[in-house]
Amino acid sequence: MNIRDAKIQIRNAMTAYFTKDETGEYVIPVERQRPVFLMGPPGIGKTAIMEQIASEMGVGLLSYSMTHHTRQSALGLPFIEHKNYQGMECDVSEYTMSEIIASIYEQMEETGVREGILFLDEINCVSETLAPVMLQFLQYKVFGRHRVPDGWIVVTAGNPPEYNHSVREFDIVTWDRLKRIDVEPDYEAWKEYAYQTSVHPSVLTYLEIKKNDFYRVESTVEGKSFVTARGWDDLSQMIRLYEMHGLKVDEDLVRQYLQNAKIAKDFSAYYDLFRKYRSDYQVDRILNGDVPQEIKDRAGRALFDERLSLLGLILDGIRDLLKGVMEQDATAMGDLEELKKFRENSLHGQQNPAEIMQMLIQEKQKEIAAARRGSGRPADEVRVMKKIAGTMERQETLIAVTAGSEKAFEILKNDFTRMIEELKTAAAEAGRKLENAFRFCEDVFGEGQEMLIFVTELTSNRHCSGFIGKYGCEAYFRHNKELLFYERDREIDRRIDELSIDGLRSE
Numbered sequence: 001m002n003i004r005d006a007k008i009q010i011r012n013a014m015t016a017y018f019t020k021d022e023t024g025e026y027v028i029p030v031e032r033q034r035p036v037f038l039m040g041p042p043g044i045g046k047t048a049i050m051e052q053i054a055s056e057m058g059v060g061l062l063s064y065s066m067t068h069h070t071r072q073s074a075l076g077l078p079f080i081e082h083k084n085y086q087g088m089e090c091d092v093s094e095y096t097m098s099e100i101i102a103s104i105y106e107q108m109e110e111t112g113v114r115e116g117i118l119f120l121d122e123i124n125c126v127s128e129t130l131a132p133v134m135l136q137f138l139q140y141k142v143f144g145r146h147r148v149p150d151g152w153i154v155v156t157a158g159n160p161p162e163y164n165h166s167v168r169e170f171d172i173v174t175w176d177r178l179k180r181i182d183v184e185p186d187y188e189a190w191k192e193y194a195y196q197t198s199v200h201p202s203v204l205t206y207l208e209i210k211k212n213d214f215y216r217v218e219s220t221v222e223g224k225s226f227v228t229a230r231g232w233d234d235l236s237q238m239i240r241l242y243e244m245h246g247l248k249v250d251e252d253l254v255r256q257y258l259q260n261a262k263i264a265k266d267f268s269a270y271y272d273l274f275r276k277y278r279s280d281y282q283v284d285r286i287l288n289g290d291v292p293q294e295i296k297d298r299a300g301r302a303l304f305d306e307r308l309s310l311l312g313l314i315l316d317g318i319r320d321l322l323k324g325v326m327e328q329d330a331t332a333m334g335d336l337e338e339l340k341k342f343r344e345n346s347l348h349g350q351q352n353p354a355e356i357m358q359m360l361i362q363e364k365q366k367e368i369a370a371a372r373r374g375s376g377r378p379a380d381e382v383r384v385m386k387k388i389a390g391t392m393e394r395q396e397t398l399i400a401v402t403a404g405s406e407k408a409f410e411i412l413k414n415d416f417t418r419m420i421e422e423l424k425t426a427a428a429e430a431g432r433k434l435e436n437a438f439r440f441c442e443d444v445f446g447e448g449q450e451m452l453i454f455v456t457e458l459t460s461n462r463h464c465s466g467f468i469g470k471y472g473c474e475a476y477f478r479h480n481k482e483l484l485f486y487e488r489d490r491e492i493d494r495r496i497d498e499l500s501i502d503g504l505r506s507e
Contacts, residue, residue: 002186003040003193008037009181014057014153018115026150035138035154037123040183041217043228046157047192050119051085055381060107060116060152064100066134067122076144098143111370115151124158124170136172139177185215190229193460198319200236202274205312206267207232209305211265224259231257239271274309283313289323289436299350299444304379307450314437315457324461325423325430327384332419335395338364338414345482346405352503353408357396364389391419427471434468438475 001009015255019027026033038046047063054061076095083092100118108114123134133143134440136154141148148154156178161169170178187207194204207214217226235257244250251268281299283293299310301323338360345356368385395415399408438454445451458476460462 001183002182002189003045003049003183004186005054006038006181007403008442010038010049010155011053013179014053014059014117018151030148030150031140032142033153035141035156035178036181036214037178037180038155038157039160039180040157041185041215041228042159043188043230044183045193046183047121050117050155052193053477054117058113060111060113061119062100062103062107062116063119063121065121067125068131072122073308076146093142095146098148101143101146101148107430108149113370116156118148119150120154120156122158123156125354132273135174138170138174185229187211187214190214192460194233194236195319195457197233198316198323199233200239200241201269201312201316202239203232203236203267205274205309206270208308208312209270210266213266216260216263217260218260225261227258227260227263231259252443274312277295277309278304278313281310281313283317286440287317287433287436288437289432291440296440296444305451307445308453310455311450314440315454317463318434318458319438319461321430321433322381322461322467323380325426325471326385326463326466327380328423330384330388330427331391332416332423335416335419336390338388338392339409339416342412343409346409353399353402353405353491354396356405356452357392357399361392361396363387364392375448385419427467430467431471431473434473436473438473438479442475 017026017028017033021027033447038479040046050061050063058445076098078093080091081094083090100120104116104118107116123138123481137444138154141154146177160278167238191204191207197442213227215228215229217224219225225338238253238257239249241247242253251264254268254271255261255264282291285389302310342356345351345359346353351359355373364385368382370388371382371385398411398415402408402411441451441454455476458468459480
């Protein structure tokens with residue numbers, strides 16, 4: 001299955017494992033909760049989906065690569081304990097708590113989150129001395145004499161032997177205690193993740209044209225030649241940073257991430273062409289609604305690959321714009337919740353306004369630290385939390401010399417009103433540019449395939465769909481309705497084809 005379907009399987013398993021009976025006990029006892037084992041090639045996003053699941057389910061996440069661990073760090077260090085057994089004095093070997101188990105307890109203490117995921121990667125590539133310990137752990141969730149805390153689900157991952165010569169085969173007894181999920185690379189599934197993380201449009205449009213270049217592992221006379229999803233993701237981040245600093249993106253850089261000579265060369269050539277399209281088509285003017293007619297004429301004459309690149313440029317500009325508004329929206333809503341807390345404390349507490357705000361800022365900073373420590377929250381969510389904290393610090397200065405909670409709250413309320421007005425202005429401007437993008441696509445592409453792609457890509461991105469759902473976009477709703485009709489007709493055609501095939505088989 002692909003990584004998206006694997007994510008669903010893991011979420012479902014966790015929902016079942018977290019189910020409690022009327023007495024508060026887990027319906028499936030901890031020792032019977034089979035660890036999930038994700039088996040798949042390297043770099044397809046196994047770690048990324050664990051972060052997504054933890055964030056979506058509101059649970060903790062602790063990740064370890066087991067190839068970095070020794071027997072001592074996993075099992076614990078030995079020490080001598082003096083015992084008395086039925087009057088017989090003796091010294092017995094004991095072990096300190098495993099570093100891994102201890103880290104779970106530390107995270108629970110820091111975050112207050114009692115349930116979570118212990119994710120152990122490269123589980124089938126451990127050292128020879130650690131292998132017996134890991135097999136025992138997979139069967140009983142125990143390192144030494146210390147068990148994984150109740151409420152923590154064990155998810156593991158490993159590579160098939162053809163990708164890693166260090167792989168150790170598990171016996172049937174071990175496999176019979178695991179939930180094995182085999183995962184294969186799938187571009188369409190990865191693309192959903194790519195939308196959420198703002199993968200560079202040159203990467204997305206290139207892979208739309210050459211999907212077979214998304215994931216490839218080959219053996220050559222010079223060794224392994226490979227391209228992975230992780231490689232594309234990391235290259236995308238580096239391209240954005242290089243562009244930000246005016247650095248040259250060339251084949252030498254690309255080869256550091258795409259370790260297949262032909263694909264690296266092809267993408268480098270495409271990126272140069274992509275940059276030319278960015279300069280020629282003047283996307284800012286398209287979004288501002290003052291695009292020259294000659295640009296429309298060129299787009300109308302362009303081949304499909306060039307049109308796809310242009311769509312990628314427009315979508316990238318729109319996604320960044322709408323993402324900024326949605327972060328501004330989330331910051332304002334987060335600040336509103338803090339103002340409610342301020343109001344409640346000021347009505348019932350004895351502290352002055354500045355002290356109350358300082359207390360709330362400290363709580364927010366602890367929440368940020370906990371999120372960064374291992375709650376599995378995505379980076380953009382943590383960024384919003386930091387913006388909320390920054391807003392609160394600014395508001396603290398506004399009320400620093402204010403006498404009386406009522407006056408302080410009035411100042412904070414006025415500041416929040418100002419934030420909302422700024423948000424409305426930003427949302428209106430973003431909405432105008434989104435409508436301009438639709439108008440350009442209507443003028444150039446009409447109701448062709450490009451419009452379907454444009455609407456589908458907007459729908460797939462949570463920032464774009466979130467903005468449209470909250471602030472609206474007339475053109476989107478109009479074209480999305482047409483897309484739904486189109487998809488319905490395709491489904492009808494597919495069913496007719498299936499009926500035809502079934503009819504032929506029955507004959």
